[in-house]
Amino acid sequence: MGWLQLFFLHPVSLYQGAAFPFALLFNYLCNMDSFSTNARYLFLLAGGGALALTAMGSFAVLVFIPALCAVVLIYSLGPQEVHRRTFFFQMTWQTLCHLGLHYTEYYLQEPPSTRFYITLSSLMLLTQRVTSLSLDICEGKVDAASGGIRSRSFLPEHLCKALPYFSYLLFFPALLGGPLCSFQRFQARVQGSSSLYPRHSFWALTWRGLQILGLEGLKAVLTGVVSAGVGLADCQQLQCIYVMWSTAGLFKLTYYSHWLLDDSLLCAAGFGFELGQSPGEEGYIPDADIWTLETTHRISLFTRRWNQSTARWLRRLIFQHSKAWPLLQTFAFSAWWHGLHPGQVFGFLCWAVMVEADYLIHTFANLFIRSWPLRLLYRTLTWAHTQLIIAYIMLAVEARSLSFLWLLCNSYNSIFPMIYCILLLLLAKRKYKFN
Structure with a gap:
């Protein structure tokens, strides 16, 4: 892998x-x-x-x-x-x-x-x-x-x-x-x-530096946990879910730390959010919105906030110019841009299906779930499901190889995207009847 x-x-x-x-x-x-x-x-x-x-x-x-x-x-x-x-x-x-x-x-x-x-x-x-x-x-x-x-x-x-x-x-x-x-x-x-301004730059860069140190500390701890445990090839049944979640967490911490460092370098050179923008130009958006990424219960929101500048670039380059199946074309191009490894093709196409399912699931949930206890339970369950689906996609994309992809697809982890696929088919039929 x-x-x-x-x-x-x-x-x-x-x-x-x-x-x-x-x-x-x-x-x-x-x-x-x-x-x-x-x-x-x-x-x-x-x-x-x-x-x-x-x-x-x-x-x-x-x-x-x-x-x-x-x-x-x-x-x-x-x-x-x-x-x-x-x-x-x-x-x-x-x-x-x-x-x-x-x-x-x-x-x-x-x-x-x-x-x-x-x-x-x-x-x-x-x-x-x-x-x-x-x-x-x-x-x-x-x-x-x-x-x-x-x-x-x-x-x-x-x-x-x-x-x-x-x-x-x-x-x-x-x-x-x-x-x-x-x-x-x-x-x-x-x-x-x-x-x-010197005072502002000092505190902004210091805060980013502290965030990077915190993320690196968490990553060191999680690296020890992942290294000491079994891999996806040796895990059994529900243990594979923990292996997937912890490994994906290691990937996410690495990306968060790297994005914050990149953002700090741009800001140190003066290209950050302090710079005024031209009329009609979109403002500066850093890639890492860690709070939203770790707390959202919607895959579609996670997708827009994961590596935000790249998501915005893909939307402008592909999504807004696609006349048919814009979501699928955007994720297919993303797989091409990343290199077209087997795991990347599977992972990005799976991601597109999950986003489409997410839109339908939450649309119907907002219509039928009214009481706040049910909404709280719904948000909790969908948050956990979102994190596990993202972990599944991330492992497929990062591992890339066919051998690891086969291990991932044959593990208990495939239950989570399968649930969303089934809900997508059921709700799509129901949406067609409503229309």
Whole structure:
């Protein structure tokens, strides 16, 4: 199973931590009038290049090439063509890189390099920024210098105009992680003065640091518990439910800690929630909303709040442009974006079915459950069921392999998604009769 996918986040955290002094330095330099806009773009770009080479080694070329090609396409195509072509190129390149991982893992039966995992993660984040920028250009939110390459301007002038795009695609606070930052927000931050006040930044970053330490402590305890217990291959009957829940908890704690660190790095550089937003632009939303994720009794709400910036990006990129089966298309694309491993395909399609069932179940429950004791009991049961279904999906997606997926599907854990599938079929028929 692909436990390396979980624990490769530790090297990423080290690289993100090493980037903190440079993020604070950038924030400090933005207060100086002598630090020009182009110098800021170059600082972020150089930092991204240095971080990529340090974290990925020679694999960094797999990130530099699509970034360069994306800028060339954005700079040379018209607003109506740019999104379709950049999307096609970026997803083709990313898919080829993921197929290289498939070849190494499944055909050669060799463990891939940790640097290659980091490269793929960075490439997925690059896809977010490329498609977000191309959508902004297509929708008229960003004015692109289309047709620039065909003009007779000098090369330095071309490079100067393309610098903001290069810098946005490779700027170091978002290279290895973090919520998706729109190009408008990025440009407003670089062109404006520093908005991160020292007192506020100190307390905000201190609070995030304490949260990360708390999560790391919980993760250390849970790691010991999971390591000391049996695995899914050796568990028996109802014991498998505990194994699934505890293992998924370890995954969640790792992601929460990683997201908070990424968010802290962006805020240290001044790209956080303190930055004012342009009219019509959606505000800054951190990826980790731990309270909602751990207390909600609705799978649909969990889905919207899990890795929030990515969920918002998928909604804009796929869901809002799908004419038929938008939910299924969104989750299918998410499986493609993640790499199309067997567990990911199964997990994301299962997730789509669970969200559809969640809508129907709660719609009918709100109609028929009136008294508060029954509502309290209903919320308690659906909260537990939601957490167990999410744990089931998470193990399928993270483990990825067919062998582990077979173990998961043949365990008692499959009862929980099966209940929602049965309710979906029953309530769908009843909804059809009502209509």
